[in-house]
Amino acid sequence: xxxxxxxxxxxxxxxxxxxxxxxxxxxxxxxxxxxxxxxxxxxxxxxxxxxxxxxxxxxxxxxxxxxxxxxxxxxxxxxxxxxxxxxxxxxxxxxxxxxxxxxxxxxxxxxxxxxxxxxxxxxxxxxxxxxxxxxxxxxxxxxxxxxxxxxxxxxxxxxxxxxxxxxxxxxxxxxxxxxxxxxxxxxxxxxxxxxxxxxxxxxxxxxxxxxxxxxxxxxxxxxxxxxxxxxxxxxxxxxxxxxxxxxxxxxxxxxxxxxxxxxxxxxxxxxxxxxxxxxxxxxxxxxxxxxxxxxxxxxxxxxxxxxxxxxxxxxxxxxxxxxxxxxxxxxxxxxxxxxxxxxxxxxxxxxxxxxxxxxxxxxxxxxxxxxxxxxxxxxxxxxxxxxxxxxxxxxxxxxxxxxxxxxxxxxxxxxxxxxxxx
DNA sequence: TCTGGGGTCCTAGGACCC
DNA sequence: TCTGGGGTCCTAGGACCC
Numbered sequence: 377x378x379x380x381x382x383x384x385x386x387x388x389x390x391x392x393x394x395x396x397x398x399x400x401x402x403x404x405x406x407x408x409x410x411x412x413x414x415x416x417x418x419x420x421x422x423x424x425x426x427x428x429x430x431x432x433x434x435x436x437x438x439x440x441x442x443x444x445x446x447x448x449x450x451x452x453x454x455x456x457x458x459x460x461x462x463x464x465x466x467x468x469x470x471x472x473x474x475x476x477x478x479x480x481x482x483x484x485x486x487x488x489x490x491x492x493x494x495x496x497x498x499x500x501x502x503x504x505x506x507x508x509x510x511x512x513x514x515x516x517x518x519x520x521x522x523x524x525x526x527x528x529x530x531x532x533x534x535x536x537x538x539x540x541x542x543x544x545x546x547x548x549x550x551x552x553x554x555x556x557x558x559x560x561x562x563x564x565x566x567x568x569x570x571x572x573x574x575x576x577x578x579x580x581x582x583x584x585x586x587x588x589x590x591x592x593x594x595x596x597x598x599x600x601x602x603x604x605x606x607x608x609x610x611x612x613x614x615x616x617x618x619x620x621x622x623x624x625x626x627x628x629x630x631x632x633x634x635x636x637x638x639x640x641x642x643x644x645x646x647x648x649x650x651x652x653x654x655x656x657x658x659x660x661x662x663x664x665x666x667x668x669x670x671x672x673x674x675x676x677x678x679x680x681x682x683x684x685x686x687x688x689x690x691x692x693x694x695x696x697x698x699x700x701x702x703x704x705x706x707x708x709x710x711x712x713x714x715x716x717x718x719x720x721x722x723x724x725x726x727x728x729x730x731x732x733x734x735x736x737x738x739x740x741x742x743x744x745x746x747x748x749x750x751x752x753x754x755x756x757x758x759x760x761x762x763x764x765x766x767x768x769x770x771x772x773x774x775x776x777x778x779x780x781x782x783x784x785x786x787x788x789x790x791x792x793x794x795x796x797x798x
Numbered sequence: 799t800c801t802g803g804g805g806t807c808c809t810a811g812g813a814c815c816c
Numbered sequence: 817t818c819t820g821g822g823g824t825c826c827t828a829g830g831a832c833c834c
Contacts, residue, residue, distance in 0.1 A: 410802035417802070417834090435800040451802085478834045565832050596808065598832090625804060674801055720803090778800090 378487035379610055380494065380517055380544050383524040384467060384501060386460075387512045387532065389480035390418035393459045394449055396510035397786045397794060406447045409434060412629040412777035413450055450779035458787045459509060466508045470501050475614040483521055485614050491544060498540035518543040521612045522605030525562040526553075526580060549608065553581035563602045568595055580606060620726070621658060626651045627720025630775040633672070634716040640669065641703055643775050645768040647721040648702035652695040653756075655723060656749055661691040661732055663725030665698055667705035672717035680716075682709035691725065691732050694745045695752070698723070699766050 386392055390408040395401045405422035409415065415431045416423070426444055428437055434448070441448060460479045467474050473485035489497050498515040505513045516528025523543050530552055531541035543549055559569035561580050571594050577583055583591075584606035591599040601611045626647040634640050644667050655662055668683035686701040702721045732742070752764045762771065784792035 412800095412802065414801050431802085433801040438800090481834080563832070567831060598808070619806090622806075623804095627803060629802065672801085675799085718802090777802090 378473070378485050378613075380486050380489075380519050381521050381524040381610075381614070382471075382484040382486050382498065382501070382515055382517045383477075383521070383528040384463075384482050384484065384505070384513050384515050385528050385532070386463060386480040386505075387514060388418055388420055389460075389511070390449075390451065390456050391420045391423075392511050393452075393456050394447075394783055395420075396459070397783070401447055404447050405444055406449070407441075408449045408451055411451060411779075412631065413780050414629065417451065448781060450782040452783050452785065454785045454788050455783065458785075459511065462509045462787075463505055463511055463513070466505050467501070469504070470497070473614055473616060475616060483524065483614055486517065494542050494544060495540065498542065499538075502539050513539070515540045516543070517541070518549075519608040520605040520610040521614075522562050522602060523549065523608060526556060526560070526606075529556065529560055546608070550581075553584060553606070554579050556580040558583050561602060561606070563598060568599070571595070620728070621660070623722060623724035623726060624651055624654045624658070624662075625720055625722040626654070627668075627718065627722075628777055629718045630716065631778045632775065634719070634775050635714070637707075637710055637712070639775055640706060640710060640716060640719060642768065642770055643719055643773065644702045644706040644721060645699045645766060646770075646773060647719070648699040649695050649766055649769050651702075651721050651723050652693060652698040652749075653753065655693045655698075655726070656753060658726075659729055660726040661693040661729055662698070662723035663688055663691040663727065664723070665701040665705060666722045666724070667702045667709055667719070668722070669706065669709060669716050669719035671714050678714060680711055680714040682711065684708040687725075691727055692740075692745075693729065694740065694749060695766060697740075699768060703768070 391406045394406060394408065405426055406420040407416045407423045407428065408418040410417045413434060415433050416428055417431070419428055419430070423446060426440060426446070428440070434441070440446070456479060464474065464476055464482060467482050467484060471484040471486060475483040477483055486494065486497065494517050498517055501515050502513055505511055514528055514531040516524045516526065516531050518524040518527045527541040527543040531537045531539055543552060556579060558564055558572055558577060558579055559566065561583060564572070564583070572583065575594065577586060584603060586603060588600055588603060591603050604611050628647065630643070634643065648665070664685055664687050666683055666685035670681035671677060671679050673679065684705040686705045688697065688701065692698065755764045756762065786792055786794055
């Protein structure tokens with residue numbers, strides 16, 4: 377196990393992406409909404425100061441949004457994904473071992489950087505990410521991933537650190553851990569925090585100092601691992617090769633309630649086609665497909681929630697198989713007379729394409745299928761997604777999620793590239 | 799009226815087997 | 817009337833993450 381580890385995290389990442397391309401947003405309260413323009417999932421500091429919470433529904437704060445001129449964006453994952461890649465390119469110049477952890481966070485192995493240089497190194501990372509991409513970031517450094525995460529949280533919360541917090545030394549840990557509420561430790565959520573509170577464990581330091589058997593009893597093996605990491609004994613290494621995934625899903629809330637099977641069928645077919653693309657992108661096939669749908673659980677109307685699955689005779693990545701299975705499963709789950717708010721297609725039992733067990737009676741020649749899918753993916757990549765699609769998927773979805781204020785794809789679509797006049 | 803999406807891991811409990 | 821024990825596998829559900 378190497379280390380120390382750094383965690384680099386883009387501040388208010390989606391909001392920062394919007395700000396890079398629209399400088400007048402810099403001093404305004406800005407928020408980015410979840411799909412379907414539902415909840416706030418990224419907030420500028422100004423918006424946080426107005427009291428808008430993470431995950432808060434837009435409709436609850438409409439008044440405040442109007443009064444304060446809050447700039448509200450629909451999420452633009454094409455933009456955020458591309459910005460994320462640029463940040464990653466930048467980080468890779470600082471360490472040969474970088475683990476992208478989420479769209480806005482990466483772990484770096486800083487083995488080989490002398491302790492006394494870590495502070496400057498952290499500031500260099502921050503400055504270069506800012507200069508190359510325009511994204512403000514914070515850096516936390518510690519002997520384990522959990523302590524690096526915790527240091528990053530401190531760097532973000534406490535301005536006196538100027539965006540970089542080093543927790544490699546024991547005395548820094550002893551100083552800082554008592555100040556961090558235990559629910560801010562990576563892996564401790566609401567339920568665990570409530571359990572710990574009953575035991576009088578309130579801070580990261582309290583948790584670190586718990587006897588292991590007691591931790592195990594309260595939080596199982598996960599808790600034990602967290603405590604070891606808090607003590608500076610790394611249990612988690614960088615994951616430099618992404619683990620093979622267990623499943624993949626495409627699910628959406630609808631822009632309006634869906635009441636007709638016809639519309640649901642189109643939606644499921646579209647989700648299935650997209651899920652099949654994701655499979656092929658990862659070089660895997662699926663053995664099982666599930667469709668689910670449910671009504672709006674918030675509105676007190678008649679509720680229905682159902683799921684149905686189909687096992688493939690032979691694991692497949694062929695859009696035609698997956699769409700057919702999803703529609704069949706959906707038909708079994710469908711019940712007339714409800715206002716459906718959301719549906720999805722989940723694929724599981726994934727395995728690498730080359731490990732597929734041949735079915736005794738197969739309906740398709742796998743080589744022909746693979747060639748057809750590759751051709752279709754290539755066309756959709758170059759000519760735009762949805763150019764070639766199953767006949768059951770309409771060009772424009774009637775149930776499409778709301779996206780009232782989407783920013784341009786500044787970095788990935790030629791007509792959206794910003795113009796500069798010199 | 800309006801409340802996201804996509805993952806991972808662990809555990810408990812039932813089915814099944816010898 | 818008395819009615820085993822221990823293992824595996826699978827699934828559903830909870831908890832957590834961003």
